[in-house]
Amino acid sequence: MTWALVAEHADEWTGSDFGEAAAVLNEKVVEAVSASPMDRDAQAHFRAAFLAPVHDSITSAGRDAVEAGRDWTNAAGPLLVALTPAA
Numbered sequence: 001m002t003w004a005l006v007a008e009h010a011d012e013w014t015g016s017d018f019g020e021a022a023a024v025l026n027e028k029v030v031e032a033v034s035a036s037p038m039d040r041d042a043q044a045h046f047r048a049a050f051l052a053p054v055h056d057s058i059t060s061a062g063r064d065a066v067e068a069g070r071d072w073t074n075a076a077g078p079l080l081v082a083l084t085p086a087a
Contacts, residue, residue, distance in 0.1 A: 001025065001058070006078035008032045016086070018066075022058040025081060026051065050077040058083065 001021045004010040009032065013024045029051050033043050054076050062083045065072035073082045 001081065001083050003029070003079065003081040005029055005032055006080075008036070008078075018059045018063045021062075021083070022055050025058065026055050029079065046077075050079050054079055054081050 001014075001024075002010070002012040003025055011028055013021060015021060030047065033046050033051075036043075038046065054074050057074050058081065062072045062074065062081075066083050066085050069085050071082065071084050073080065075081070
């Protein structure tokens with residue numbers, strides 16, 4: 001899994017557990033958002049509007065695509081996530 005948060009950073013994680021992938025994404029992005037100058041309401045909005053939909057789709061549409069041998073990407077606002085099947 002590779003992800004980018006515009007104006008913050010890009011990162012990646014390797015593994016085969018889609019639930020763990022979603023958890024790692026959530027942890028890392030929440031960490032970056034919490035360290036940002038956004039106030040609490042803006043942070044909550046970011047998590048609900050951008051992070052949650054991408055997070056949730058990793059274990060559904062993302063899993064389906066990767067298990068079928070296809071790459072998968074999803075973006076919401078400033079967040080982009082890509083999953084790639086193992087080589």
